[in-house]
Amino acid sequence: MVKLTIDGKAVEVEAGSTILDAAKKVGINIPTLCHMEMKDMCIENKPAGCRICVVEVEGRRNLAPSCATAVSEGMVVKTNTIRVLNARRVVMELILSDHPADCLVCAKNGNCDLQSMAQRLDVTEIRYAGVQSTYREDFSPSIIRDMDKCIMCRRCETMCNEVQTVGALSGVNRGFEAVVAPAFEQDLEKSVCTYCGQCVAVCPTGALTEVNNTNRVIAALANPKKKVVVQVAPAVRAALGEEFGLEPGTLVTGKMVAALRNLGFDSVFDTDFAADLTIMEEGTELLDRLTKHLNGEKTHLPILTSCCPAWVNFFEKQFPEFKDIPSTARSPQQMFGSIAKTYYADKIGVDRSDLIVVSIMPCLAKKYECQRDEFKVEGNPDVDFALTTRELGGLIKRANIDFNSLADEDFDKPLGESTGAGVIFGVTGGVIEAAVRTAYEVYTKKTLKSVDFTELRGMEGIRHATVDFDGLELNIGIAHGLGNARELLESIRRGENKFHAIEIMSCPGGCIGGGGQPWHHGKQDVLKARAKAIYAEDVGKTIRKSHENPYIIKLYEEFLGQPMSDKAHHLLHTNYFDREVKFEVKK
Amino acid sequence: MEGNITIKLQQKSIDKIKEICAAFDNDSGELINVLHKTQEHFGYLPAEVQELVASELNCSVAKVYGVVTFYSFFTMIPKGEFPISVCTGTACYVRGADKVVEEIVKELGIKVGETTADGKFSLSCLRCVGACGLAPVVMVGDRTYGRVAPEKVKEILAEYK
Known part of the structure; x- marks a missing residue:
């Protein structure tokens, strides 16, 4: 067992646990976005990509992603210092900087994890105007892909490749062109996709939705x-x-x-x-x-x-x-x-x-x-x-x-x-x-x-x-x-x-x-x-x-x-x- | 059956790809090495090749395509007979490499990363060939041209036409 302190609270957890898990144990709810874990179903997505869950660790120069940082003996963690709060907000603003702001008419309006996180972090203006990536929409009989709204959390990839082993989706290209897509960026309909819809079930935004009848x-x-x-x-x-x-x-x-x-x-x-x-x-x-x-x-x-x-x-x-x-x-x-x-x-x-x-x-x-x-x-x-x-x-x-x-x-x-x-x-x-x-x-x-x-x-x-x-x-x-x-x-x-x-x-x-x-x-x-x-x-x-x-x-x-x-x-x-x-x- | 697909690869190409994959124990962890060797052999990585690599390494085609598109070294477009590389590293860039690229684009009617319809020239940009004293630098095949002004582009291309 490992002992550490989070926001002044002493906590003891098993070695190998993450800061995020340890915090949960003492009632501290660190915000996460890309992270997803459903242990009993063997579903785990923690690419530590979004950086929303960063925390301050005493003695460490940079902020640590709590979802992917293991606890260590005597660790002193702070999850709500002004440095952390500011960093978290900037991260959120950057994610939003190239996200289409059409929430009012988005299929995911009201059910969007990105939207609720922006609200939770009290983001009321976006100070950075990024170039928005645009991709053609992909309509299949079951699923609609609107990758303009993708935040690269990789949850869909985890479901498609690791949980379902279907292999229809993968991260392709790099930098601003990076997107999750089927092989050769063909339509889903021409891919190995089974329409199981597990990518849709976990998508935090309106990037993957169902065909609405x-x-x-x-x-x-x-x-x-x-x-x-x-x-x-x-x-x-x-x-x-x-x-x-x-x-x-x-x-x-x-x-x-x-x-x-x-x-x-x-x-x-x-x-x-x-x-x-x-x-x-x-x-x-x-x-x-x-x-x-x-x-x-x-x-x-x-x-x-x-x-x-x-x-x-x-x-x-x-x-x-x-x-x-x-x-x-x-x-x-x-x-x-x-x-x-x-x-x-x-x-x-x-x-x-x-x-x-x-x-x-x-x-x-x-x-x-x-x-x-x-x-x-x-x-x-x-x-x-x-x-x-x-x-x-x-x-x-x-x-x-x-x-x-x-x-x-x-x-x-x-x-x-x-x-x-x-x-x-x-x-x-x-x-x-x-x-x-x-x-x-x-x-x-x-x-x-x-x-x-x-x-x-x-x-x-x-x-x-x-x-x-x-x-x-x-x-x-x-x-x-x-x-x-x-x-x-x-x-x-x-x-x-x-x-x-x-x-x-x-x-x-x-x-x-x-x-x-x-x-x-x-x-x-x-x-x-x-x-x-x-x-x-x-x-x-x-x-x-x-x-x-x-x-x-x-x-x-x-x-x-x-x-x-x-x-x-x-x-x-x-x-x-x-x-x-x-x-x-x-x- | 969806689509009417024919594998266009010739048997000897199929054998070669299988041989490369086998040399890496058909281990999907060796995907990058396999693609490296395959591109070395074929010059580029067309969809059919990626598909066969995926099936040999027992991983998804989407994953192979993801890797191919992530690394700028890999290409799905065959290189021209005379591949042109313009250095756009810092030294070349400040000395006008972008103007040189523009001129080549105009002359050949292709974009960076493309190959002319006759298969003669392909154009790519790279970062620093270690000849900053000669900036801006253009390479055609193995030959290096230094201090290339946009006006010299026509002349250089003419050598290969």
Whole structure:
């Protein structure tokens, strides 16, 4: 242990701790900007680049960045001397000197770490007028890059390269031309980007934002010729409250449904219903492959989950040789769209072109996913618009709805009925737990005593567990974060893999940590609180196994026949493509 | 499949790059050394070469491109048959190197860092060749020209046309 003094307070910390950590221990909150640390998710960005966190260390000539300076015995640190305060302010003014001052109309206005830091440091004028760098804006189906607003904090690079190991972004050029960009400064769309959106989730400014579809949805809602239905992903209800000042982890399912109805959606449905449907298809596929494997027939094991569109992009672009291993089941978003525009459209007697399906997702990759050609019928997409949790928050505010005072309401039938298994799709381990609940009962023809498979839960990046299927030991792997997924894929490539089924979610924590969720500002407790809320919702459900959802049973009886029937295959399954990225050279 | 991409590298170039990478144990920590050797061989680092280096060293193309664009030594543009370097170090600069650069730019119709369409000349600036007594200094290939006035530029270029 190391003893030191910070602002006159004695503190003892482990050797190797930073001044920043030590200060936190005695209630001193040194401001930081580029620094980001989410220990349990193994996320750390401390390039010591912004210099906002500088402090005075006795005996040291220059100021020290507290985020990257280790403590030493007897160290005397001062975090608020006039020298420090002045230096910090000048640093801030210099960062702002080449930053566009269009805060009032910036997508990040009110949620910008740079803005709040300027406010905290009481910067009321910018004395240095720098030359502003201008770059062309880059629009992809999910993410917008406006690098004029980049402050080179490198958080996005850390997420893209170290956490996700996608490798789409890198710092390029030098000096004033320095910018974070894809290889050859091509558009994101032409890069290996998976649209996981983790770069957006951590960007402190408006440099990286999502494609905003709210105006299109408002226009659709205002069109009397269109029937507009909405589906909401499981992770949204565990986070939307944050947009209205509620504590992270507050479940707002009922208020959310009420708000959506107030917004004018004709029917408010639940992606959880489609998650139950996914389990029917994916679970059946798992058992089918397992049976073939046990009979010595040729098949692909392990089966990999396929609910996460960024994960699909990841293996299509970086592991195309594995494109036959993932389940062919479409994601819940797409299953919902497909059923809505066939079964449901027929039921209410509306042509698919007059039915608009909107989805509310915690995700940016979903915006891309719903535009994929496979999910269109004669050009008409199964899901018309995907909005993020944040966009929904914005819509509700614009419509003058006092969210917090809304009375709880229930989802509409038939596509709004769901089970606890559908809910836990929103958190890492949840998809496979839901699959196990159903696969176990179908395979063993016995009823589970407890549906809680706690061994599949948790926040560790890669987890494994063995589930006893009445004598058959099913080995299950779970990875969240694409870096962890890569590790599992590489073990498969090396032939070391012993798993029957693997669940993969691209975002740390699963969908609760998605790129479209309310800003977590680098606080991992926010994600943990959301995970807890999801499991609480599961426990509160009367039915907790997908195959017991009465409306799912009815859907098969009335429309689909059996899981993996021809019709189910046509409407609920998909193909994957080799989309390995090669660069065209611009001459 | 996105894009219709053909790798334009010839097999012997591919082999050479693989050989260079292998000489550094395909270690991504040796990226700068690998790029150094590769540029030494090819004269420049076009996108296809960077892509292959990335895949050989198992790192992202974005990272390779980041390194190539960070260090001014690396270039993605092939050098001309006669590479022109103008010294813009302090001594040359105060004695009018900028005017010399301007004149060359005007004569060749290219910017600094570019190569003429016929591949004959390329233009770059460098900082101090250690011949400050001769300032301003211009180098064409291995030949050094001292005390170059803007009026002399035409004459020098004519030697190579």
